[in-house]
Amino acid sequence: MAGTRLKPEREAEMYAAVLDLLRELGYDALTMDAVAARTRSSKATLYRQWGSKPELVVRALRHNKPAAFQEIDTGSLRGDFHAMAELSDDCKMEEDAALMRSLLHVVHENPDLHRALRELLVEPEMTGLGILLRRAVDRGEVAADHPAFPFVTHMLVGAFVARQLIEDKAVDRAFLSDYLDAVVLPALGV
Amino acid sequence: MAGTRLKPEREAEMYAAVLDLLRELGYDALTMDAVAARTRSSKATLYRQWGSKPELVVRALRHNKPAAFQEIDTGSLRGDFHAMAELSDDCKMEEDAALMRSLLHVVHENPDLHRALRELLVEPEMTGLGILLRRAVDRGEVAADHPAFPFVTHMLVGAFVARQLIEDKAVDRAFLSDYLDAVVLPALGV
Incomplete structure (x- = not known):
């Protein structure tokens, strides 16, 4: 700037x-x-x-986001994922979800907002997640060509969107923690 | 009626x-x-x-949906999931995704539409999926208390929503088939 x-x-x-x-x-x-x-x-x-x-x-x-994923570095993928889930408290997660829902409702009429969300929010988070995952590969926790590797974001997005869609609730720490242990880590063979 | x-x-x-x-x-x-x-x-x-x-x-x-999930019964969960992915062809999946996107954009202003989508479309599909999964439990393929069991819908929703969000593409058969083999079945330990 x-x-x-x-x-x-x-x-x-x-x-x-x-x-x-x-x-x-x-x-x-x-x-x-x-x-x-x-x-x-x-x-x-x-x-x-x-x-x-x-x-x-x-x-x-x-600015309102607690920290970038790549700043998390606990020494294990399980630790990193659970630290990710602990970044926010439940009230803040609920608030963030409400803000994001309201924006997603208007995104189709506002291509500039869509672009800004993608470039300034979604892409940096995916990059951060990628860094976190690459460290797990470097430590030998997951094979670089693990078939579930390209789908980590899909699994995480599913947790957030489906909980809202099906249960009409925002994701909270307990839910995210269960989901990581039941879905994301086992799919990655960790 | x-x-x-x-x-x-x-x-x-x-x-x-x-x-x-x-x-x-x-x-x-x-x-x-x-x-x-x-x-x-x-x-x-x-x-x-x-x-x-x-x-x-x-x-x-x-009416436009090809078949209810519970009508699929191949004798194995892997077979049933892949038959689910084969219910539609790619063009139809693309078309369906476009229709659903356009409805999701107006759902927040139309509570009656939201309710109808939930009661007539989402809930029957979840029931169908539940029947298909219960058969897998009865066959002994998955334990009834498997931790990933409550999250099958979340994983599937993630595939559809995240592909659109991240790759700006509708799910097609090949993607869904890869996702089932890389994520959903391994998370269920199948």
């Missing part, structure tokens, strides 16, 4: 305000004007720092 | 027309008037036979 950077505390404050507005108004009604008013900043600053509304919203979501 | 029943051929013809209209217009613009005009029937007939637009649309989708 060009220009002067905001202080990290100010940036965090602005991201929190954006997520509050997203919960209150929804994506469509969240305007740059509303963000400027709530954060007592100018629209010029918002556009200079973030370029566009979808980028601002997705960066706020990303 | 009360009253005189339509002949099966006529019913099939009407369901095909409803799906055509759904593809052409989308769910919101698909009215009972449009269905009546396209099928040369009266709105009174439509309401008498189907009660409401969401029920008509979901019954059309269900």
